[in-house]
Amino acid sequence: MSTWLVPLPQTRRWQMHDQSGAHLTDEGFALLFEFSRGPSFAYDLKTLRIVMVNDAAIAYYGYSREEFLKLDLSEIVDSAFWDAVQLQLSSKPLLFNMDLSHTDSAGRKRQVHTIDRALSIASHEIRAVQVQDLNEIDDLRQAARRQLDAVLNTVLSMMRMRDPFTDRHQFRVAALVTAMLREMGIPSEESTGIVVGATVHDIGKQSVPSEILSFAGRLSPAAMELVRGHSQAGFDLIEAIDAPWPIAQMIVEHHERLDGSGYPHGLRSDATLLGSRVIAVADTAEAMMSHRPYRAALGQEPALAELDAGRGLRYDDEAVTACFTVIRSNDFHFPDGVL
Ligand SMILES: [Fe+2]
Structure with a gap:
């Protein structure tokens, strides 16, 4: 030996x-x-x-x-x-x-x-x-998560100062997404990632000039193009962050639609993440129910009617059902108390 x-x-x-x-x-x-x-x-x-x-x-x-x-x-x-x-x-x-x-x-x-x-x-x-x-490994993941929180909070604070309107929209969408995921029975780890995605889904609006974001009239095609660029811009901003969830992918996909009519890539349902499809539904509902610089709030019923009309076509069927259940329940309130 x-x-x-x-x-x-x-x-x-x-x-x-x-x-x-x-x-x-x-x-x-x-x-x-x-x-x-x-x-x-x-x-x-x-x-x-x-x-x-x-x-x-x-x-x-x-x-x-x-x-x-x-x-x-x-x-x-x-x-x-x-x-x-x-x-x-x-x-x-x-x-x-x-x-x-x-x-x-x-x-x-x-x-x-x-x-x-x-x-x-x-x-x-x-x-x-x-x-x-x-x-x-769990400790490392938690440390990475704390770092991610710190980075995202910094970015959100900057956004709050520059564009409080989008900041408020994101928090309201995240609250609705949280309730929808609970309704859909999505496991907590996956839910957490989707809620983080919802919280920053419009972060790419940082790339859009403030005058365009707050413009009260009809946007020119060129300005519209700039606004539509926000989902890709958000992806580009977040992609480099080492996150435990596919946040950047949810950001770039939140304006995609099941039938391929969305942007920026015209992806169909099976090519997008569940999180992106849930955020898309909550984003649409919140946007229609809220005041915009260029129009008054359209209200709850028109928002739900739009989702119902696109159920299974443009919007994920299960997510729409969850959104209906949440909005119609007496338990759900947006964090700022305005429905
Ligand atoms: Fe958006």
Whole structure:
């Protein structure tokens, strides 16, 4: 039996432990090094023995390096998931991802996401496993969400100063969307993303000159083109933000219509997100029910009549039904109290 302790540049170290004297190629090392930002280990597919482990895995699982190298994979994988792991391994895939539990040295179950990849090291079938703690992923997601909130709040504050009319419209649409999604039984995680999309769906109006937004008469075709450009402008503005939901896509799609008559791309229903279709319905309802610089509020009944006439043609049928239920109920109130 032989054991190597191989120093790598920077801080990570890999140790290879192999009964037959197999050794790692430089390429294998490079790949493993790439793997080693989080806990990683490698095992021999035939014996399932752990043959390599990095510092992060030693810290994460709580074994010493020597103890770790005496384990086999079945001692790390929670027994409830062992059949599923074996099933994956039976086809010798180049790579597979799994959400499962691993057991650490104290016997605690750790919820992890693993990326298990075949490596070609000498003549051995070695597999390297990159481990991500699912709770830590959740923490990262929450941190990303807080950052997103901060960015969007800043943009919305700027918008409130420049264009309070659109700001109010967005909050009213978001309130209606929230109630519609509840009515439609959409799961909370998906709903949250759609409500965020609704809250900023007209953010691209920042690109439209104020004189046009507040113009009281009929707009020229050129000015109309500028207004219609707001959904693409909003997409361009938000696209670069790393958001956990497809907010930019909802923004660019909120004026698309099921029959392809919308803009900017004339997409049909199956090419758009559910969130975009829900926002489109709430946007239409709120816009018709509200005062505009160029016209008085049209009222609740004409708004609902327009949606009913376009139900299943221009507007998502289920979203229209939810909108009717919400508007006609006595429970729903727009946040500013004006219906
Ligand atoms: Fe819009």
